[in-house]
Amino acid sequence: MTATITPAATKIRLDTATAHLDPPVAVIDLPSLETNAADLLRRAQGKPIRLASKSIRCRAVLERVHGQPGFAGVLGYTLAEAIWLATDPTHPFPDVVVGYPTAERGALRRLAADEVARERVTLMIDSAEQLDFIDAAAPGHPEISVCIDLDASLRAAGGRVHIGIRRSGVFTADDALALARTVAGRPGFRLTGIMAYEGQVAGLGNRPAGKPLYGLAVTAMQALSVRELAARRAEVVAAVDAEFPLRFVNGGGTGSLETTTAEDAVTELTAGSGLYGPGLFDAYRQFSVAPAALFGTDVVRRPRPGFVTVTGGGWIASGPAGADRVPIPTYPQGLSLTGTEGAGEVQTPLHGVVADVLAVGDRVWFRHAKAGELAEHVAAFQLVGADGTVQEVPTYRGENQHFL
Numbered sequence: 001m002t003a004t005i006t007p008a009a010t011k012i013r014l015d016t017a018t019a020h021l022d023p024p025v026a027v028i029d030l031p032s033l034e035t036n037a038a039d040l041l042r043r044a045q046g047k048p049i050r051l052a053s054k055s056i057r058c059r060a061v062l063e064r065v066h067g068q069p070g071f072a073g074v075l076g077y078t079l080a081e082a083i084w085l086a087t088d089p090t091h092p093f094p095d096v097v098v099g100y101p102t103a104e105r106g107a108l109r110r111l112a113a114d115e116v117a118r119e120r121v122t123l124m125i126d127s128a129e130q131l132d133f134i135d136a137a138a139p140g141h142p143e144i145s146v147c148i149d150l151d152a153s154l155r156a157a158g159g160r161v162h163i164g165i166r167r168s169g170v171f172t173a174d175d176a177l178a179l180a181r182t183v184a185g186r187p188g189f190r191l192t193g194i195m196a197y198e199g200q201v202a203g204l205g206n207r208p209a210g211k212p213l214y215g216l217a218v219t220a221m222q223a224l225s226v227r228e229l230a231a232r233r234a235e236v237v238a239a240v241d242a243e244f245p246l247r248f249v250n251g252g253g254t255g256s257l258e259t260t261t262a263e264d265a266v267t268e269l270t271a272g273s274g275l276y277g278p279g280l281f282d283a284y285r286q287f288s289v290a291p292a293a294l295f296g297t298d299v300v301r302r303p304r305p306g307f308v309t310v311t312g313g314g315w316i317a318s319g320p321a322g323a324d325r326v327p328i329p330t331y332p333q334g335l336s337l338t339g340t341e342g343a344g345e346v347q348t349p350l351h352g353v354v355a356d357v358l359a360v361g362d363r364v365w366f367r368h369a370k371a372g373e374l375a376e377h378v379a380a381f382q383l384v385g386a387d388g389t390v391q392e393v394p395t396y397r398g399e400n401q402h403f404l
């Protein structure tokens with residue numbers, strides 16, 4: 001029989017492992033990271049998962065997960081980052097697709113000059129304008145691998161309703177084939193893949209807390225979108241692959257692994273956030289995440305019964321500003337932010353019955369609403385094992401690497 005790990009036991013383990021560190025302190029709870037990685041693999045049903053590095057932003061964690069069977073390649077977020085990951089002397093990542101188009105002139109010049117980086121890095125494009133930009137930034141560059149970003153949004157009512165990310169102008173098989181032919185006709189470029197990220201499925205929770213009707217509407221929209229995209233993605237891939245054999249077709253994200261992997265046209269998936277288990281990923285019906293990345297800060301005062309105030313706490317996530325972007329008090333269980341102050345710049349009041357058992361100096365653990373952004377606030381993560389051992393590893397910020 002395996003013993004259940006209770007939230008109270010996890011809190012004690014994290015508190016003890018980090019007791020020597022002043023707040024704020026950020027941890028990766030390794031048992032939870034492993035649970036989350038295993039669950040991503042289960043949901044991927046055998047298709048390889050490319051790691052979305054924006055949602056991790058720590059090389060030690062990337063290396064650790066990438067080394068497990070079932071994970072292959074990185075979906076980077078800037079070209080400078082991709083070159084850095086691909087050309088590291090001790091642990092180079094052999095396959096980094098930059099998930100978004102780039103306008104980094106200096107990094108493009110470095111890519112053009114570096115044969116190893118060019119072998120390992122693929123750029124994202126959705127129009128000939130980006131090819132022109134690359135040519136202008138690095139005139140006469142040797143062959144660069146590119147991937148076409150197919151728009152995966154749902155268009156309804158004859159195009160008047162747009163649901164999903166406003167991303168690429170490539171929507172139909174004709175659009176994709178035309179761009180693939182343009183790439184083939186331009187010296188210095190090689191088409192290697194197609195990516196389509198269905199953010200309205202993969203990144204939008206279908207069980208939002210306290211909004212059951214909205215959740216049902218999201219679920220219905222997602223079912224429609226999954227059907228529409230499966231047919232369109234198959235058509236696009238068949239058309240392009242027949243003329244220009246593709247090395248990979250990438251799709252999905254943490255929230256869509258089940259449906260994306262079911263498409264025969266897709267050869268690999270992407271996921272990142274599901275490893276850390278941030279707050280926004282509590283809102284899904286078909287899976288749950290374990291809290292793996294947390295930040296801890298300490299009680300500094302007790303304004304009145306039922307309340308404690310901790311230092312800092314206000315690490316707010318990107319995206320449409322709203323209540324779901326604030327950090328979530330996680331350990332001890334039973335604490336909430338206040339409606340009037342929220343998560344503050346220098347201090348955060350929290351309330352709940354459990355507040356009365358906390359003293360000045362006690363640690364409270366929060367989850368960030370999003371995954372990788374936590375790493376921008378701290379120089380290191382403490383990797384805490386099941387036995388309470390702790391290893392400090394630098395985040396990207398701790399390695400003095402700031403890409404966004």
Ligand SMILES: Cc1ncc(COP(=O)(O)O)c(C=O)c1O
Pocket residue numbers: 052055075099197202203252253254255270271272273274371
């Ligand atoms: C292109 C792309 N693919 C995949 C993902 C999924 O990443 P995650 O699993 O971290 O949500 C994202 C997230 O925004 C993305 O932009």
